[in-house]
Amino acid sequence: MKSLKLISSAITMLICFVTFAQERTITGIVSDDNRQPLPGAYIVNQNTKKSAQTNFDGQYSIQAQKGDVLIFSYIGFDSQRQKVENSNTINVKLIAAQQTLNEVVVVGYGRSDSEYEDNSYSRPQRSERKKAKAAKAEMVQGYVAGVQVQNSMQYVAAPSAITIRGNQSISAKNEPLYVVDGVPIKSQQFAKINPNDIQDVKVLKDKDATSIYGSRAANGVVILSTKNDLYKNLTEKEIDKKLNMIVPAQPEVNNEDYDGFVENAFESPKGAPLSTFSIDVDNASYTNIRRFINNGQAVPKNAVRVEEMVNFFKYTYPQPKDQNPFSINTELSESPWNPENRILRIGLQGKNIPTENLPASNLVFLIDVSGSMSDPNKLPLLKQSMKILVNELRSKDKVAIVVYAGAAGLVLPPTSGDEKQTIIAALDNLNAGGSTAGGAGIELAYKIAAENFIKDGNNRVVLATDGDFNVGSTSNTDMETLIEQKRKTGVFLTCLGYGMGNYKDSKMETLADKGNGNYAYIDNIQEANRFLSKEFKGSMFAIAKDVKIQIEFNPKQIQAYRLIGYENRKLRAEDFKNDAIDAGELGSNHTVTALYEIIPAGVKSDYLNNQPDALKYTKVENDSNVYSNELATIKFRYKKPDGDKSIEMVNVIENKAASLQNSSEDFKFSTAVAWFGLKLRDSKLITNKSSEDILKLAKQGAANDSEGYKAEFIRLVEGVKQL
Incomplete structure (x- = not known):
């Protein structure tokens, strides 16, 4: 009996091994009908749910095996399916979408409450209505597994952030398409709908969404029906006007910080040669x-x-x-x-x-994982960016990862550049939360860099953050003093800025200016490709x-x-x-x-x-x-x-x-x-x-x-x- 179990286990392991061995890397280029590459196109393996995005040149790489179906999608283009056969190369040409969402009919019902945000309500009543609004967004959770909702209670009209797990967007936010009574609307409009008016909420994802709504539904669809057809047959502008009568638009919060300066004036070469x-x-x-x-x-x-x-x-x-x-x-x-x-x-x-003649690199990624980095255009984009940089590393290069939030810590010790999957796995495990101990993070990152210093090599800390340091050394003067001390170690600094709303440009610029460094703002994956791949040598090697x-x-x-x-x-x-x-x-x-x-x-x-009069004692001899x-x-x-x-x-x-x-x-x-x-x-x-x-x-x-x-x-x- 024991021998039969062993044989059975061995056969199972062999089958798993053979199956795993069949998986291979599929590469190719995604382009439009004019053969122009499409950066940021989304590729998903329908069988394994593995996904990838194209780089700036439209190139992609994804794991698959024979028989798997790859789905290629891009905003404004019809999705395309390709079955993996014997070739390891699949080039795809996407066709611009001809169908519009006006051809899609979704039945819905609803009415409006003109007193939805009436200031005559008492504070407890307004609080209850805020809770109802939050509950409306949370209704979406439970229809399909993997729906996440983040509520913003700072403003009544502030939309809840809804993302449908398993979908990845090339845009700054991984946001689904919202449809109310058959009409696509914006998330800001969705936030203003009275939850008491809602008849039904449905969520579609993957092929169920894109087969009906096209590439606009690549991140899923939230379909909302109201009770009395209030918004049916209205245009998006008419809906917007009607909703703004219910809830006046609130000003967008912007806590971004920029240093002021006075423009250079004209100077005389006689007074200032x-x-x-x-x-x-x-x-x-x-x-x-x-x-x-x-x-x-x-x-x-x-x-x-x-x-x-x-x-x-x-x-x-x-x-x-x-x-x-x-x-x-x-x-x-x-x-x-x-x-x-x-x-x-x-x-x-x-x-x-030439790349092969560049010195070995000793890199320390210093990554902000504080709560302010939770937005999709911050830590998620940051992790994708750092993967691009990892792909440029050679076997003689090494990278460590230090993170900071409430405290600073080492999450990856110095690792060879040819162990890319290990480095990428460490990046994938990062999550945002906590306050921002920026000073402690810098101290630890430079300590790791100094301990692994390569003589005549490229020793560099790569700081990735929104610059919102709010614990420990916070002022630009404190950060300037700290970074000036650290540059004496011979370690260079590259600053990568992410996000919006609370972005602290002044701190990032100070760090780069005083730390033998350079500074880039990464607003999308294409910019990450440009700075960290196409200009890798200029960005990372002084x-x-x-x-x-x-x-x-x-x-x-x-x-x-x-x-x-x-x-x-x-x-x-x-x-x-x-x-x-x-x-x-x-x-x-x-x-x-x-x-x-x-x-x-x-x-x-x-x-x-x-202009001042000519000066008596600084007159230049007149020899033409x-x-x-x-x-x-x-x-x-x-x-x-x-x-x-x-x-x-x-x-x-x-x-x-x-x-x-x-x-x-x-x-x-x-x-x-x-x-x-x-x-x-x-x-x-x-x-x-x-x-x-x-x-x-x-x-x-x-x-x-x-x-x-x-x-x-x-x-x-x-x-x-x-x-």
């Missing part, structure tokens, strides 16, 4: 601005840092040809917003080091640190100058040769661009009123033959990533200006981006704020746009015109 600043490779401001515009919101003035907008884009500067880690490039042309002025463009191109620029302008050629942007990166003249002063880092194949606006000598300008063709002398200082002493480079800029029409395409595009940033900041130093003129210039410089980022910028400018 030297302009000194640190380079800035951050581009968080641009992606944050993009988020506001795409959401139809006004952009906060202090969220706009022009240099970060300009540096989001890559320009075609030549590679360095000497022993220095970057090349220096300058161009002088007309100012597009004031043709009598000139724009001086300074471009640095970091050396492109080739030069403490890079400073100092320009001496020739007063014979220039009346006044101003640095466009870099307000929080300016340095004193004496800081240039002080190796103790921190400055920005430059990554492999990174580009950095800086723009100066110049008022040439002899040009009358409204910006130069009330000395430096007559020189516009400026530019100096650079940098340190090697593991060095303590700066290396200096010097270039002379000749006074040769091209017309704007004859300037390079990169010049036109970079100045168009700066122009748009100045418009968003409502700059007092530009008079022409025409969106049409900005668009025209941007389109002239929109060549070399294989990734589509320049085209996206043009759409953003057009979007602001409509706001």
Whole structure:
């Protein structure tokens, strides 16, 4: 009997092993009918429920075995099913959906209560109505397994967050489609419906939802029927109007934090002959601005840092040809917003080091898992982002994971980069909850990084958070002091910002600026792909640190100058040769661009009123033959990533200006981006704020746009015109 049991167990194990061995990796590309890749398309294995999303190039990878059915879906496109046969490659072309939800009929009944939120109710009565509203959302739980509801009681009209487990969205929120009396509505409208009017609630998911409502139902459908057909045959706008009569719209809470700053003014080279600043490779401001515009919101003035907008884009500067880690490039042309002025463009191109020649990495992921990170566009997006970074790691790289909430802890000790499944499993197990001990997390992350320090390697903490530190060291001054101490360890810092509503840009920027670091705002999975995959080498591997620029302008050629942007990166003249002063880092194949606006000598300008009299003791000898063709002398200082002493480079800029029409395409595009940033900041130093003129210039410089980022910028400018 015992031998029969053993034989039976062995056969069972063999069958399981064979079945498991049949599972393999299926890869491919998802594109539209024009063969353009679809980033963020959703793929699910119908048999095992495993899922995947395409990257920026439309590529995907998923585990399946022969006979499994893969379902491909994307918002605005018809879903497609493909059966796994013998091939390990399945490329899919999705067709734009032709069917609209107006063709779907759902029977429902209902009525409205005009006193739903009448302030004449007593506080206990209003409390009971709030409970009823919460109960309405909770009714959805129980119809289908895996429905989760999070209630927001801060405002009466605040919608409950409903997600249907097993569905994954490419959008910021994993939110289902809401249908009331046959009409699709928004979650904000759903929140305003009187729960006493509800006749029936149904929930559909997976193929039951998409077969009826198409790709809009990829995250499930909540179907609500009212008792007296109150909303039947109404349009969405008519429903919205009717609901707003019941519950007035409440203002959206916004606790985002941005540091204020004053725009750089024009300066005279006679009174201030030297302009000194640190380079800035951050581009968080641009992606944050993009988020506001795409959401139809006004952009906060202090969220706009022009240099970060300009540096989001890559320009075609030549590679360095000497022993220095970057090349220096300058161009002088007309100012597009004031043709009598000139724009001086300074471009640095970091050396492109092949991936196989990059040093080994010692990375510590420092992940915020506090309660403020529970939103779908925070921790869930963060985990997907970090998986992209994990996929770039090599066997000689290692990564540890530190998390912080009420306290800080190590959840993954240093692990080899070829153990990707172990690292990804640790990320998948993270959940949000608790307060935010940011300072303790930083202390522990740097401790782990120091204990595993790789000499001549890439030692870096990757901090991912919404920046909402609310326990321990909270002020920007405290965080600045802490991070300045930690940078002395030789460990670099990368800050990744997530979320909205309570996003603390000021803290993130402070940490990156003071910690030998860089800073990116991840607003969607495509941005994560760009920063952590396509620009992995530039984002994660420094080739030069403490890079400073100092320009001496020739007063014979220039009346006044101003640095466009870099307000929080300016340095004193004496800081240039002080190796103790921190400055920005430059990554492999990174580009950095800086723009100066110049008022040439002899040009009358409204910006130069009330000029001081000539000074008696600082008068320059009037020799017209000395430096007559020189516009400026530019100096650079940098340190090697593991060095303590700066290396200096010097270039002379000749006074040769091209017309704007004859300037390079990169010049036109970079100045168009700066122009748009100045418009968003409502700059007092530009008079022409025409969106049409900005668009025209941007389109002239929109060549070399294989990734589509320049085209996206043009759409953003057009979007602001409509706001």
